[in-house]
Amino acid sequence: MARLLLLGGTAEALELARSTAGDPGLHTVTSLAGRTRRPAEIPGEVRVGGFGGAEGLARHLQEQAIDLLVDATHPFAVVMARNAAQACHDTGVPRLKLLRPAWRPAPGDLWLEAADAAAAAAGLSGLGGRFFLTTGLRDIAAFAGLEDPWFLVRLIDRPEAALPLARHDLILARGPFAEAAEVALMRGHRIEALIAKNSGGYSTYAKIAAARRLGLPVVMIRRPKAPAGEMAETVDQVLAWIAARTGRGGPS
Ligand SMILES: NC(=O)c1ccc[n+]([C@@H]2O[C@H](COP(=O)([O-])OP(=O)(O)OC[C@H]3O[C@@H](n4cnc5c(N)ncnc54)[C@H](OP(=O)(O)O)[C@@H]3O)[C@@H](O)[C@H]2O)c1
Incomplete structure (x- = not known):
């Protein structure tokens, strides 16, 4: 069974945890920083608290035998995003950043x-x-x-x-x-x-x-710049990436 670490704290991360919960080929662990007192009910395993920088996260990836990392943190959570990029680079764990599109001004704005x-x-x-x-x-x-x-x-x-x-x-x-x-x-x-x-x-x-x-x-x-690497804009794109990385094709 593939082990997925999902960096959360967003509505999209919750949707991903819900979408992957019933997958018999995938064990998903959602990670939260622990900033809010009433986090929504998240299916699957949940861990709370920082890892101790990029090095701590790299250690965690190895100790927990993580196969894939999806960074679904908020677009402004850049420290975590950079740490995830560094830790995945150092350990060779594939990483995907889920970055919802920025708002654009509409007529009248x-x-x-x-x-x-x-x-x-x-x-x-x-x-x-x-x-x-x-x-x-x-x-x-x-x-x-x-x-x-x-x-x-x-x-x-x-x-x-x-x-x-x-x-x-x-x-x-x-x-x-x-x-x-x-x-x-x-x-x-x-x-x-x-x-x-x-x-x-x-x-x-x-x-x-x-x-x-x-x-x-x-x-x-304005948004801070996300670290370079593979990006997705939607939950469906993330699910397709997970499916491809675990050799099971995309969502139907
Ligand atoms: N920034 C926002 O505007 C915003 C808005 C809505 C939700 N959020 C959510 O709130 C959380 C914190 O955001 P932030 O902007 O404070 O982050 P940040 O500045 O990028 O990260 C600061 C530190 O918090 C820890 N951390 C952040 N996200 C984590 C996660 N998902 N799991 C475990 N540790 C995490 C890490 O500690 P270590 O270095 O010890 O690993 C990280 O270095 C994130 O999960 C984010 O998705 C943020």
């Missing part, structure tokens, strides 16, 4: 692209004073030095420490989100601009569509 969270924070002047900040906890520190703006922050889990923002409200919610609810939320808080990462995918796209509907600008943080 008012996007201001930023290279990273710091650049996004530096570019807020002139966009009003009330922002919907949806970057996730790690990037909030980039907005800490700003005294004037007010932020509506949305996170999945309540943070352990107070947010380092002078003026803000916090809401807790997990996607997927609906466009009508996002429009109501932004209207209700008199939001003047949305700050988002270009995550791609369906689960959090509603806020982008809502900003378009409301005619609001979006400060869009």
Whole structure:
């Protein structure tokens, strides 16, 4: 039986775990960083926590006799992606990166692209004073030095420490989100601009569509570059890659 290590933390990784669960020729282990407190129910084996860098992951691949690695982490989880590339290079374990397509501006969108969270924070002047900040906890520190703006922050889990923002409200919610609810939320808080990462995918796209509907600008943080190597954009492409690598043809 082939052993697959699936680096997760995304909706696509969950879909892959579900799709491979009944496969008698494949043992799938989903790996999570352990950042969220209520991870969704994942079929198959699940391990939680870091590996200890690229070297730790290389050791893990060997000790666990992993045959294939699918990196289905979030497009912004670049440290993990680089470590996976390095560890697979060093051990010869085949690796596929699942990278959902980035969002592209549609007619009516008012996007201001930023290279990273710091650049996004530096570019807020002139966009009003009330922002919907949806970057996730790690990037909030980039907005800490700003005294004037007010932020509506949305996170999945309540943070352990107070947010380092002078003026803000916090809401807790997990996607997927609906466009009508996002429009109501932004209207209700008199939001003047949305700050988002270009995550791609369906689960959090509603806020982008809502900003378009409301005619609001979006400060869009560009994706970091993924390491070179084999890439897939969809779960079906990953399943076909696994099938080909395990000598069992593609999905029907
Ligand atoms: N970044 C985002 O915006 C975002 C959004 C949604 C979901 N996520 C998910 O949240 C997790 C953490 O993201 P991040 O941006 O903090 O990652 P990151 O900065 O790329 O990774 C930091 C460290 O966290 C550990 N790690 C990350 N993903 C892991 C996984 N799937 N299994 C085991 N260890 C993992 C690794 O520790 P060691 O070096 O010790 O191995 C890695 O070096 C990922 O699983 C990602 O898919 C991230």
